[in-house]
Amino acid sequence: YDDDAFFDDEAEDMSKKSQETNCYEGYLTMKGGVMNVWKKRWFVLRDDNLMWFKAKQEALKSGWLMKKGGGTGTLSRRNWKKRWFVLKDTLLVYYDSDAESAKLLGKIDIRAAKDIVDASSARENALNIVTYSRVYHIVADTADECSEWYSILMKVFRCKYNELKDLQDEQANPKNAIGSLDVALIDSLPPINIPSRPNAFAIVTADRVYNMIAESAEEMNNWLTVLYHHKTRDGYKKQDTLLSGWLSKETHGSLAKGGSTKKKRFFVLTGNTMDFYKGVESTQKLGTIVLNSLCSVIPPDDKAFKEL
Numbered sequence: 001y002d003d004d005a006f007f008d009d010e011a012e013d014m015s016k017k018s019q020e021t022n023c024y025e026g027y028l029t030m031k032g033g034v035m036n037v038w039k040k041r042w043f044v045l046r047d048d049n050l051m052w053f054k055a056k057q058e059a060l061k062s063g064w065l066m067k068k069g070g071g072t073g074t075l076s077r078r079n080w081k082k083r084w085f086v087l088k089d090t091l092l093v094y095y096d097s098d099a100e101s102a103k104l105l106g107k108i109d110i111r112a113a114k115d116i117v118d119a120s121s122a123r124e125n126a127l128n129i130v131t132y133s134r135v136y137h138i139v140a141d142t143a144d145e146c147s148e149w150y151s152i153l154m155k156v157f158r159c160k161y162n163e164l165k166d167l168q169d170e171q172a173n174p175k176n177a178i179g180s181l182d183v184a185l186i187d188s189l190p191p192i193n194i195p196s197r198p199n200a201f202a203i204v205t206a207d208r209v210y211n212m213i214a215e216s217a218e219e220m221n222n223w224l225t226v227l228y229h230h231k232t233r234d235g236y237k238k239q240d241t242l243l244s245g246w247l248s249k250e251t252h253g254s255l256a257k258g259g260s261t262k263k264k265r266f267f268v269l270t271g272n273t274m275d276f277y278k279g280v281e282s283t284q285k286l287g288t289i290v291l292n293s294l295c296s297v298i299p300p301d302d303k304a305f306k307e308l
Contacts, residue, residue, distance in 0.1 A: 029041070
């Protein structure tokens with residue numbers, strides 16, 4: 001186990017980035033629920049909410065909509081069918097189901113459309129996508145869902161290409177999540193020993209235990225760090241402190257620069273973490289060392305001890 005993952009400048013930068021963006025995301029394999037089987041999910045930690053999705057959230061919006069058939073011939077079908085719609089960048093695609101093996105049934109380039117029309121006056125929760133070849137009639141289940149679809153489609157329809165990046169930042173809509181957890185409800189984040197599945201840890205709450213497996217030791221450490229940070233983002237509680245004080249922390253430079261430097265940091269030891277700050281009164285946490293069975297504490301060698 002390499003504890004430099006928590007002590008070098010890269011770890012500090014990751015902690016600062018998490019504070020600035022209030023977001024961290026990545027794949028974790030999760031076990032729990034009714035089936036109690038391992039499933040790979042895309043996790044997003046935003047503000048104080050941990051959400052998980054079936055797949056990586058690359059879509060601006062997705063969901064079920066009723067769509068009217070577009071046939072014009074005598075034998076063509078004009079009946080309504082339930083379809084799974086996914087909006088990615090400027091392309092709205094629809095499938096016969098929301099499964100990974102779903103059949104692609106059609107595509108609509110929203111930027112190339114003539115208009116997006118609120119058709120709720122003709123039919124409740126309806127809107128029309130008008131293209132140069134046909135009109136797509138779609139209906140949502142609720143007024144709120146219809147309003148959300150109309151809003152995001154109009155944004156894509158009207159926005160400039162360089163503004164699409166801003167829309168991408170609106171990904172990971174909580175309504176598309178298959179599960180979520182308030183980070184404040186986490187009691188502990190212990191590692192778990194699964195010989196066939198390394199990099200495993202648990203998220204323990206009063207009601208449930210979520211078993212997780214990261215794709216690498218580094219990624220597991222990153223998740224432990226940001227989860228602890230968001231759980232204690234308002235600073236440490238004096239009553240939970242076992243020991244606190246100033247320590248010199250060695251930071252390792254990049255391979256190009258080489259060498260290392262020492263920085264003075266204020267450390268706070270609680271029951272399961274060592275957090276470090278710029279100062280005694282600072283509430284901006286620079287990093288966290290998660291104290292679990294992966295950690296070990298060894299005294300410095302004689303030369304280093306004399307230097308201290």
